[in-house]
Amino acid sequence: MRESIIMKIHYGTALGAVALVAVHILMRMSQKFSDSLQYQNVIANYHFLPYALMLEVLLVLLSVHGFNGLRVILLELKQGSTYERMINYGSLAAMAALIAYGSRTILMAGMGVS
Amino acid sequence: MAVVETKPSEEPKSNAKTTDQTNTITLRISRSNPSEGQESTFAEFQVPVQKWTTVLEAILYVKQNLDHSVAVRYSCRQASCGSCGMKINGRPALACYTKVSELNSNVITVEPMNNFPIIRDLAVDFKQLISNHKKMKPFIIREDSEVTPESKEFIQTPQDLEKFLQFSYCIKCGLCNSACPTMATDESFIGPQGLAQAYRYVADNRDKGKDERLKIVDDSHGIWRCHFAGSCSQVCPKGVDPAMAIQLLRGYMLGFRK
Numbered sequence: 001m002r003e004s005i006i007m008k009i010h011y012g013t014a015l016g017a018v019a020l021v022a023v024h025i026l027m028r029m030s031q032k033f034s035d036s037l038q039y040q041n042v043i044a045n046y047h048f049l050p051y052a053l054m055l056e057v058l059l060v061l062l063s064v065h066g067f068n069g070l071r072v073i074l075l076e077l078k079q080g081s082t083y084e085r086m087i088n089y090g091s092l093a094a095m096a097a098l099i100a101y102g103s104r105t106i107l108m109a110g111m112g113v114s
Numbered sequence: 115m116a117v118v119e120t121k122p123s124e125e126p127k128s129n130a131k132t133t134d135q136t137n138t139i140t141l142r143i144s145r146s147n148p149s150e151g152q153e154s155t156f157a158e159f160q161v162p163v164q165k166w167t168t169v170l171e172a173i174l175y176v177k178q179n180l181d182h183s184v185a186v187r188y189s190c191r192q193a194s195c196g197s198c199g200m201k202i203n204g205r206p207a208l209a210c211y212t213k214v215s216e217l218n219s220n221v222i223t224v225e226p227m228n229n230f231p232i233i234r235d236l237a238v239d240f241k242q243l244i245s246n247h248k249k250m251k252p253f254i255i256r257e258d259s260e261v262t263p264e265s266k267e268f269i270q271t272p273q274d275l276e277k278f279l280q281f282s283y284c285i286k287c288g289l290c291n292s293a294c295p296t297m298a299t300d301e302s303f304i305g306p307q308g309l310a311q312a313y314r315y316v317a318d319n320r321d322k323g324k325d326e327r328l329k330i331v332d333d334s335h336g337i338w339r340c341h342f343a344g345s346c347s348q349v350c351p352k353g354v355d356p357a358m359a360i361q362l363l364r365g366y367m368l369g370f371r372k
Contacts, residue, residue, distance in 0.1 A: 004332045004367045075334055076300040084334065 006068060013065035020058045027051070046109035059102040067095040136162050139214060141172050143184055144225040147234045154232075156223070157181065163214045169222060170198050170209035173236070185235035193351055196287030200236050201225040206289040206349045227292035242301075243288050246308035249330060252315065255323030268320040281314035281359055283352040290346035290356050302335035306346035306356035309337055313359035316366060328367060337363055 027045075028036045035041060046052050071091040075084060141161045146154035159180050161172045170188055177184050186209075188198040193211040202212050203223055214222060230238035258265070290306040291297050297305050304312075312331050316324045331337040337360060346356040365371040 002332055003334050003336060003338050007338045008368065072339070076296060076303075076339060079300065079302045079335070 010065060010068050013061045013068075017058065017061040017065055020054060020061065023054065024058065043109060046106060047112075049110075052106055052110050056103060056106055059106070060099055063095045063098045063102070067091045067098070070094075136164055137220070139163050139172070139219075140221045141176060142221065142223040143173065143176065143235065144223075145184070145235050146226075146232055148232050149234070154225075157184075165213075165215045167214050168210055169202055169207075169212045169214060169217075169224060172214055172222065173209060173224065185233070185237045187237045194285060196285035199227050199238075199287040199289045199292065201227060201292070206292040208287060208289070208351045211351050227288060229292050229294065229297040230288060238288070240286075240288060243286065243291055243305070243307060246304050247286060247311055249304070250308050250312040250315070251323060251327060251330075252311050254315070254318065254321050255326065256321065270319060274319045277319075278314045278317040280354055281310050281317075281356075284310060284314075284354050285352055287351065289349045289351065290354075293345040293349045295343050295345065296339050296341060300335060300339055303339050304331060304333075304336055306340070306360065309340065309363060310346075310354060310356035310359035312337075313363040316363060324366070328363075331363065332367060337367065 030036075031041070045055070068091065071087055074087045074091075138160055141159045142156045143159065144154050145157050146152055159176045161175050163172055168191075170186075170191060173184065173186050174188075177186070186198065186200075188210065189195040190197070191210045193208050196208070198209040199206060200209055201207075201224065202209065203217055203219065206227055209224070224236060226232045226236050226238050230240070230243070233239050254268075284307065286307065288307065290310070294303075294306055296303050309331060312327045315321050316327055340357075340360045342357060342361065344357045347354070347358065350356065362371065
């Protein structure tokens with residue numbers, strides 16, 4: 001993939017994440033902050049489908065943005081074709097692993113499986 | 115016609131007084147020879163300077179009178195050739211364009227530019243800078259550029275010229291690349307000099323090679339690695355603003371500019 005497309009995705013995911021994190025923070029403010037962190041309230045978030053979907057999207061956006069940022073930092077740190085290929089594929093794998101693990105958590109909590 | 119007479123005693127005496135003033139400074143020159151495994155050390159010299167003495171003149175005084183083995187690259191002595199770039203008191207600058215008096219210090223330290231391989235002492239290797247510059251195809255690309263008896267000049271308005279004029283003042287001295295923090299870690303980075311030159315030709319309305327150049331800079335070590343520190347623009351002796359060129363070039367890549 002061309003670098004300009006990757007960077008467009010990078011900037012897009014950043015903007016999307018800022019918007020969704022704002023919604024996430026505003027949701028904490030709908031009640032007392034300490035109450036919003038109570039076990040039952042947290043589980044209730046996952047049972048509410050639109051909110052669970054939003055968390056899933058947020059997870060994807062943050063994973064893509066974060067691991068691409070890490071990829072960029074590592075590419076600037078050291079150069080070499082083997083190293084760069086390792087970093088590119090490594091970042092993709094880490095991104096996929098984090099999304100899979102996060103999605104599993106959201107799904108299990110949503111379905112009431114602990 | 116009234117003739118204003120001045121008394122001979124009043125005349126240029128005050129000038130003569132200031133021009134005759136000679137100061138002595140300590141010039142610390144970084145000495146190294148990597149090809150022979152010689153680590154960098156500083157050699158100190160006492161150099162007489164006047165208010166107009168440039169750092170290059172002080173170095174040449176050392177070469178002529180104290181130690182002829184100091185390696186320094188220079189040519190025009192008027193900030194046109196871009197040969198004498200070096201770190202002067204920690205800041206990249208042209209030695210011929212920096213007066214000792216403007217540094218406000220009696221100790222002047224000169225070192226080779228950062229982010230370039232050292233050949234010896236103050237002379238650095240420009241191979242990568244020139245190769246990156248060439249990679250940007252620094253010439254007008256268009257099919258009808260051959261001059262024929264029927265050819266006409268490519269007309270350009272002052273507004274068209276304004277878009278890229280400052281970027282054509284680049285003298286390839288390498289100070290921008292030396293000041294760039296990304297270049298310090300990413301040796302494959304094209305650098306502000308190359309990217310500013312890419313913009314210079316992309317913004318030229320006579321040029322038809324925009325897509326070709328944008329493809330070249332759209333690399334994992336290309337335009338996207340600039341973090342907009344802006345130090346390249348701070349040190350340019352010709353008033354070029356490479357940081358701005360990079361942002362404008364990004365505009366083309368993101369589709370904000372056509």
